[in-house]
Amino acid sequence: MSDVPPASTQPPGWLRRTEAEQRWPAALAIAVAVGIHLLLPADLAPRPRWLLPGLEAALLLSVVVVNPLRINRETRILRPLSIGLAGLLGVATALSAIRLVRALFGEGHIASHLLLWGAAIWLTNVIVFALWFWEGDRGGPASRADGLRPHPDFLFTQMSSPELAPRDWEPGFFDYFYLSFTNATAFSPTDTLPMSTWAKLGMLAESAVSLVTVLLVVARAVNVIG
DSSP states (O other), X not given: OOOSOOTTTSOOGGGSOOOOOBSXXXXXXXXXXXXXXXXXXXXXSOSSTTHHHHHHHHHHHHHHHHSOSBOOOOOTTHHHHHHHHHHHHHHHHHHHHHHHHHHHTSSSOOHHHHHXXXXXXXXXXXXXXXXXXXXXXXXXXXXXXXTOOOSOSEEOHHHHOGGGSOTTOOOOHHHHHHHHHHHHHHSSOSSSEEOXXXXXXXXXXXXXXXXXXXXXXXXXXXXXXX
């Protein structure tokens, strides 16, 4: 007789061991963020211009080499590499935002350029926090695939209403990107609730950065146009 319980009695996918998540969505988002850093104007990019994008690219390559397809194993070096990569992206974005704020109060800037620079930094910030949420929730993607931690840091709709989701559903990178995007847009939780303290602080920080960036850039651009 089979030891596998019937589907009707199995716990939902996010509570049990499931097939590991693919690497490419997170890798693509990181590559986009690195590309944005390279395309930022010289007076906004952290200096030396090549240092942070170079380190980010090197870390991304290392993470992909260690675990290229599915995140089905956690090594002692992989998780620190992933967290270090997200940290570097965050530092680069913060430095760029500081330079943007300084540029906003300067003279001779074209309104369309201010809006474009602000949008690029805002999008990078969304990617950075999506990575933080993805890496932090229940110990990271490998831990979630193993179903090791039953208490979620983020409560998705499919968790509170499992009858509306497939039995094998569990959050992937796109779910955390959606969470980050809506939080940066609405400045508050939408359909996903933060449960742990660090998750609440993370959403608070992202909302604050997004709010300041949007208000300053739009206000300054309108002032320049006027």
